[in-house]
Each structure stands twice: as structure tokens, then as C-alpha cells.
Amino acid sequence: MADSPDLRPIVISGPSGVGKGTLIQKLFDTHPGTFGLTVSHTTREPRPGEVEGVAYFFVSRSEFSSLCSQGALVEYACFSGNYYGTSKQAIENQASKGLIVVLDIEMQGIKQMKANPNFNARYVFIKPPSFEALETRLRGRRTENEENIQERLSQAHIEFDYADLPATLIRSLSTMVLKRHIRSLRSFVFGSPSRDHT
Numbered sequence: 001m002a003d004s005p006d007l008r009p010i011v012i013s014g015p016s017g018v019g020k021g022t023l024i025q026k027l028f029d030t031h032p033g034t035f036g037l038t039v040s041h042t043t044r045e046p047r048p049g050e051v052e053g054v055a056y057f058f059v060s061r062s063e064f065s066s067l068c069s070q071g072a073l074v075e076y077a078c079f080s081g082n083y084y085g086t087s088k089q090a091i092e093n094q095a096s097k098g099l100i101v102v103l104d105i106e107m108q109g110i111k112q113m114k115a116n117p118n119f120n121a122r123y124v125f126i127k128p129p130s131f132e133a134l135e136t137r138l139r140g141r142r143t144e145n146e147e148n149i150q151e152r153l154s155q156a157h158i159e160f161d162y163a164d165l166p167a168t169l170i171r172s173l174s175t176m177v178l179k180r181h182i183r184s185l186r187s188f189v190f191g192s193p194s195r196d197h198t
């Protein structure tokens with residue numbers, strides 16, 4: 001009898017411009033019907049044409065906060081004042097169809113996932129052949145202005161350092177970061193400092 005397939009999610013991370021999107025597209029193109037993407041939750045307003053449950057699950061800040069405190073999200077982050085997160089349910093929806101979920105997650109999200117002992121995934125960090133190659137790829141994409149490119153390159157140094165840390169140290173740092181995240185989300189949503197000093 002054949003072994004059952006390993007359906008643990010594959011979590012891809014790496015500095016901006018390294019080629020994560022390109023790689024994921026290639027995975028889907030070369031192995032149709034094998035991989036799946038998840039629909040994220042967000043507190044941002046839907047844009048015209050965006051369909052609930054297709055582009056995102058659109059929720060209020062307090063709904064997002066309760067998802068968080070119920071442990072329903074495996075990771076979340078705030079960009080431009082809006083929260084975005086990946087739910088366990090979204091992953092399970094794809095896994096129940098026999099698909100391997102592929103997630104493209106930035107460093108803060110990786111820290112949260114690694115701090116969660118109930119989230120079992122395979123982590124892949126994509127490194128460029130050199131820092132110069134990363135800069136060439138970022139510039140070659142022609143989607144960013146100079147300020148943006150510099151920001152992304154300095155963030156890349158932080159991500160390389162993180163990726164090179166031993167796994168045990170990453171786990172303990174991640175737990176601390178996760179607790180801090182939950183506290184700041186609570187005070188952002190409810191407008192008062194948290195009394196949780198865990």
C-alpha cells in the first residue's frame with residue numbers, strides 16, 4: 001500500500017525580490033492539482049470587485065481580535081493600519097481536498113508559526129546566491145522606487161540573520177514575540193493597554 005501523502009503546509013519565506021512568487025507559480029504550473037493557496041482574513045475594506053471568501057474574508061477589528069484570542073489564526077501581521085492573517089480553517093479547507101497548502105509568509109508570521117506547537121508545517125527559506133543577486137532581482141522587477149529598494153535590502157539583512165539562527169533559539173525568541181504581538185493587537189483594537197503581563 002502506498003504511503004499517504006504528507007499534507008503538512010509548506011511555508012515559504014525569504015527576502016523581498018528573492019523569487020518566492022516566481023517559485024510558487026512554477027510549483028503550481030508544473031504540479032497541477034497538488035498545491036493550494038489559502039484565503040486570508042483582513043480588516044481592510046473590500047475594494048470594488050473583491051468577493052468575500054475569494055479575495056479575502058473581510059472582518060471587523062473586533063472580529064479579527066477574537067479570532068486571534070481564540071487561536072484561530074496561525075499568523076497575522078499589520079500593514080498600513082490593516083490586519084491580515086491566515087486561519088487554521090483556511091488551511092484545513094484546502095487540506096481536506098487533498099491539496100498541500102503553500103504559504104508565502106514574511107518573517108513576523110514565521111516567528112508566530114514557529115512559536116505555535118500545534119502548527120505543524122515544513123519551512124523553506126529562500127536565499128539568493130548573493131546579496132548582489134538579490135539587489136539585481138529587485139531592481140530587475142521594476143516595481144519599486146529607490147527608497148523602497150533600500151528598505152527591502154536592509155530588511156533582507158535582518159532576515160538572513162534570523163534564518164541563520166539555531167532553531168532552538170528561534171523557538172524561544174518566537175514565543176516572546178508572539179506574546180508581544182497579542183498584547184499590541186489587544187491595545188490597538190480596544191484602545192487601552194493590556195493588563196496581561198505574561
Ligand SMILES: Nc1ncnc2c1ncn2[C@@H]1O[C@H](COP(=O)(O)OP(=O)(O)OP(=O)(O)O)[C@@H](O)[C@H]1O
Nearest residue numbers: 014015016017018019020021022023137138140141
Ligand atoms: N532564480 C531566479 N534567478 C534570477 N532571477 C529570478 C529568479 N527567481 C525570480 N527571479 C526574478 O526576480 C524578481 C523577483 O521575483 P519575485 O517577484 O518572484 O520575488 P518575491 O520573493 O516573490 O518578492 P516579494 O516578496 O517582494 O513579493 C523577478 O523579476 C523574477 O523574474
